[in-house]
Amino acid sequence: MAETLVPPPHSDELKVSFPDEHVLLLTLNRPKSLNAMTPRMTGDIKRVLDWFEEEPQLWVVIVTGAGRLFCAGADLKAWNNEQQAGATNEQENAASNLNGFGSISRRQSNKPIIAAVNGGAYGGGVEIILNCDIVIASNDARFALPEVKRGVVAAQGGIPRLSQIAGHQLASEILLTGRTITAADASTRFGFVNTVVPAAQLLSTALGVAKEIVSNSPDAVQSTKHGLLLSQKLNHSEALMTHLWSNFSKRVYKGENIKEGLKAFAERRAPVWRNPAKL
Known part of the structure; x- marks a missing residue:
């Protein structure tokens, strides 16, 4: 690389x-x-x-x-x-x-x-x-x-x-x-x-x-990091809802890596992650 x-x-x-x-x-x-x-x-x-x-x-x-x-x-x-x-x-x-x-x-x-x-x-x-x-x-x-x-x-x-x-x-x-x-x-x-x-x-x-x-999904890691940043600036409810409706969450739930992670779990193998899509 x-x-x-x-x-x-x-x-x-x-x-x-x-x-x-x-x-x-x-x-x-x-x-x-x-x-x-x-x-x-x-x-x-x-x-x-x-x-x-x-x-x-x-x-x-x-x-x-x-x-x-x-x-x-x-x-x-x-x-x-x-x-x-x-x-x-x-x-x-x-x-x-x-x-x-x-x-x-x-x-x-x-x-x-x-x-x-x-x-x-x-x-x-x-x-x-x-x-x-x-x-x-x-x-x-x-x-x-x-x-x-x-x-x-x-x-x-x-x-x-x-x-x-x-x-x-x-x-x-x-x-x-x-x-x-x-x-x-x-x-x-x-x-x-x-x-x-x-x-x-x-x-x-x-x-x-x-x-x-x-080794983890980059989509999930970056969305989680975004949630941590929001928690520094907003109260609990605001941070939760802002994170939930963010583009980072959308990329997680609409992307390919969530499918790969769940499929790999069902097949008992290590997942093969893709580079995250640009927001």
């Missing part, structure tokens, strides 16, 4: 690969700068993920970082230069950036996003993983939202997402102190890491989860 897929042009700040059928792997690639986000990297991620959203052959994306850290957040040296020169309008920039930090932290993707967090994440890097569906972390990973220590705010989606996941008091503990927490605490206390594994097993574990998702 990899030979037939040609991603959009991107710089060497982002590596793009296809480790398995229907799976896209994005690797943030500024290891010397701890993968601190730049406008160029953000643009690369946006172009590739916008393409991923529309490519029927790709069903799941894994995001990881090259080197010893997933993402250190924003490039604070560049930000300082802009701030001292008075060249930024932070509120307008944040409000107009629909997909958020790194084009991920507020992205409303109907396809699953898996974060494979090597070494840890800080600031915007944590905001990215808070908006991922499944987070696998190395056991040496550390996490922090230290914005208040620098006079700024985790305004790219981190505050509401952490509050939803961890609850007000635990979210406050991280956001108001700026303290660093371990992967174990991120998993057991704060609830935004699914699995903690040895560093050597990080990518293989993430790929295993991706393959488990890919």
Whole structure:
């Protein structure tokens, strides 16, 4: 499949690969700068993920970082230069950036996003993983939202997402102190890491989860993800009915994959899924 897929042009700040059928792997690639986000990297991620959203052959994306850290957040040296020169309008920039930090932290993707967090994440890097569906972390990973220590705010989606996941008091503990927490605490206390594994097993574990998702109907997976997104924005009844009458549900119940799934069950065999039809 990899030979037939040609991603959009991107710089060497982002590596793009296809480790398995229907799976896209994005690797943030500024290891010397701890993968601190730049406008160029953000643009690369946006172009590739916008393409991923529309490519029927790709069903799941894994995001990881090259080197010893997933993402250190924003490039604070560049930000300082802009701030001292008075060249930024932070509120307008944040409000107009629909997909958020790194084009991920507020992205409303109907396809699953898996974060494979090597070494840890800080600031915007944590905001990215808070908006991922499944987070696998190395056991040496550390996490922090230290914005208040620098006079700024985790305004790219981190505050509401952490509050939803961890609850007000635990979210406050991280956001108001700026303290660093371990992967174990991120998993057991704060609830935004699914699995903690040895560093050597990080990518293989993430790929295993991706393959488990890919073994299911892509129509059903994407409709389910759409339902999860609606549940973040609407009350129970509104989310249920909006999801039920959505184009994602229509594709499930009127498509070929539901027929294949039920037929395969009756015939006691593994289903052979088709790429989902474009909505």
